Amino acid sequence: MDTAAARAEKAVKIFGTGDAAVRALDGIDVEFAREAFTAVMGPSGSGKSTLLHCMAGLDSLTSGRVFIGDVDLTTLGEKKLTLLRREKVGFIFQAYNLVPTLTAAENVTLPLDIAGQKPDPEWIDKILDSTGLRDRLKHRPSELSGGQQQRVAAARALASRPEIIFADEPTGNLDSRASAELLEFMRRSVHEFGRTVVMVTHDAVAAGYADHAVFLGDGCVVDEMVGPTADKVLDRMKSLGSD
Numbered sequence: 001m002d003t004a005a006a007r008a009e010k011a012v013k014i015f016g017t018g019d020a021a022v023r024a025l026d027g028i029d030v031e032f033a034r035e036a037f038t039a040v041m042g043p044s045g046s047g048k049s050t051l052l053h054c055m056a057g058l059d060s061l062t063s064g065r066v067f068i069g070d071v072d073l074t075t076l077g078e079k080k081l082t083l084l085r086r087e088k089v090g091f092i093f094q095a096y097n098l099v100p101t102l103t104a105a106e107n108v109t110l111p112l113d114i115a116g117q118k119p120d121p122e123w124i125d126k127i128l129d130s131t132g133l134r135d136r137l138k139h140r141p142s143e144l145s146g147g148q149q150q151r152v153a154a155a156r157a158l159a160s161r162p163e164i165i166f167a168d169e170p171t172g173n174l175d176s177r178a179s180a181e182l183l184e185f186m187r188r189s190v191h192e193f194g195r196t197v198v199m200v201t202h203d204a205v206a207a208g209y210a211d212h213a214v215f216l217g218d219g220c221v222v223d224e225m226v227g228p229t230a231d232k233v234l235d236r237m238k239s240l241g242s243d
């Protein structure tokens with residue numbers, strides 16, 4: 001059987017200590033299928049961002065394991081973890097986090113430049129093409145709309161050809177048209193470019209673009225859905241009593 005692109009096993013994350021302790025992840029088991037687009041949903045505070053940060057190696061677990069492919073992140077030292085993050089993982093944040101003094105094109109290749117890696121021109125060309133931003137690449141972020149900036153951020157996350165891209169509410173600041181363009185881009189990253197995308201969203205319409213949906217509640221998986229549609233997701237959210 002093909003290994004999952006990423007998985008968590010009995011993952012626990014506790015923030016704080018004593019009376020102030022919060023169990024953000026409560027022994028969660030979850031798998032993200034390779035070359036699939038998965039939406040992660042659930043009420044505010046259910047542990048979605050924490051799960052993404054821990055799976056991407058941006059934060060560490062209190063106990064349990066997380067894997068990218070067959071590599072157990074919890075066994076890696078800081079140096080190896082940095083390398084793995086750089087080579088195998090992309091991350092898209094709700095706030096685009098672009099560098100204001102660089103052009104769109106420079107922002108896309110920035111992580112490679114920092115890592116001292118040569119961009120693969122064919123690959124970069126392909127992802128820049130599919131952002132639909134060819135004519136805006138010499139512009140700075142302040143000269144782009146929110147939706148355009150987020151597509152630059154998504155292209156940046158893809159620049160190193162990561163195996164998996166985690167996105168935390170990437171459409172949270174976008175209107176419905178800009179969201180649709182970004183989601184279409186992410187879907188293409190999976191179905192045309194063979195990447196794996198895991199996206200946190202509160203939006204049933206956004207989840208409808210995904211191949212799978214995973215629902216969290218109190219730091220655990222409470223439900224999963226194959227082939228989500230906006231209507232099915234809304235129904236499920238109602239029955240789970242989430243937002």
Ligand SMILES: Nc1ncnc2c1ncn2[C@@H]1O[C@H](COP(=O)(O)OP(=O)(O)OP(=O)(O)O)[C@@H](O)[C@H]1O
Nearest residue numbers: 015016022023024043044045046047048049050051
């Ligand atoms: N750095 C932190 N210190 C203390 N508690 C934290 C920290 N980060 C998250 N938490 C707590 O962990 C729980 C899960 O938070 P998390 O951010 O993962 O939720 P979420 O599902 O992403 O919510 P939202 O939909 O609002 O973004 C919450 O109770 C939150 O208050």
Ligand SMILES: [Mg+2]
Nearest residue numbers: 048049050168
């Ligand atoms: Mg969050």
